[in-house]
Amino acid sequence: xxxxxxxxxxxxxxxxxxxxxxxxxxxxxxxxxxxxxxxxxxxxxxxxxxxxxxxxxxxxxxxxxxxxxxxxxxxxxxxxxxxxxxxxxxxxxxxxxxxxxxxxxxxxxxxxxxxxxxxxxxxxxxxxxxxxxxxxxxxxxxxxxxxxxxxxxxxxxxxxxxxxxxxxxxxxxxxxxx
Numbered sequence: 001x002x003x004x005x006x007x008x009x010x011x012x013x014x015x016x017x018x019x020x021x022x023x024x025x026x027x028x029x030x031x032x033x034x035x036x037x038x039x040x041x042x043x044x045x046x047x048x049x050x051x052x053x054x055x056x057x058x059x060x061x062x063x064x065x066x067x068x069x070x071x072x073x074x075x076x077x078x079x080x081x082x083x084x085x086x087x088x089x090x091x092x093x094x095x096x097x098x099x100x101x102x103x104x105x106x107x108x109x110x111x112x113x114x115x116x117x118x119x120x121x122x123x124x125x126x127x128x129x130x131x132x133x134x135x136x137x138x139x140x141x142x143x144x145x146x147x148x149x150x151x152x153x154x155x156x157x158x159x160x161x162x163x164x165x166x167x168x169x170x171x172x173x174x175x176x177x178x
Contacts, residue, residue: 016041019160028156029082040160046153050144052083053128055113055137056120063141069119070100072109074090080122087141087149113137 005019006012013030015021017039025047034041038040044142053138060066073081093099104112114136115127123131131137143149 013039013041016158022160024031024158025155026158027079027083027104028153029086030077030079031156031158033082037176043156044159045157047155047157049152049154050142051124051149051154052080052141052143052149053123053139054084054120054141055123055128056140057113057116057137058113060120060140063087064093065140066092066120067098068100070102070117071105071120071122072102072118073122074105074109075103076101080124083143084122090148110136111150 004015012021012024012026013034016026017034019040023044028043028046031043042178046118048163054063056065060069071084073084075081080083081101084099088095088099102118104118106123109118109121110123110127110131113121114134119138121137128139132139143150143154173176
């Protein structure tokens with residue numbers, strides 16, 4: 001077995017698509033974009049539901065309240081942005097017209113939310129726990145328990161088209177007949 005170190009999630013997607021990596025556990029939403037683009041990635045199993053929590057100011061009580069508001073994400077190709085895009089589409093908001101997205105690192109986004117300079121931030125552990133402890137904003141959506149988000153896998157176990165044919169579980173199981 002060989003472990004491959006990558007900088008960020010986009011690098012993992014590229015490594016899987018190119019065949020540089022054979023297996024990985026990864027956030028589901030951006031992978032759908034890669035699958036749609038024709039990359040040879042195979043979803044083998046779901047790993048878990050829920051990990052993101054949407055925090056907002058008093059001006060944001062629901063996803064629909066994000067219309068006309070400013071929302072911070074780490075980058076416009078991040079898993080958080082993709083997850084927010086799916087949430088907004090679900091309630092009928094236009095990602096490009098209805099929301100003002102700004103990009104900031106997590107710690108800066110949390111500070112800006114506490115100062116009321118942004119309206120919402122989608123946190124990933126340990127950020128939500130820290131925000132609750134510091135009483136920054138309030139919870140709008142918890143993808144672990146709030147439907148419909150809690151009904152979908154947040155992360156998946158993935159393989160490449162070429163490697164998934166070689167995977168056997170348990171490892172000592174006989175190969176399937178040809």
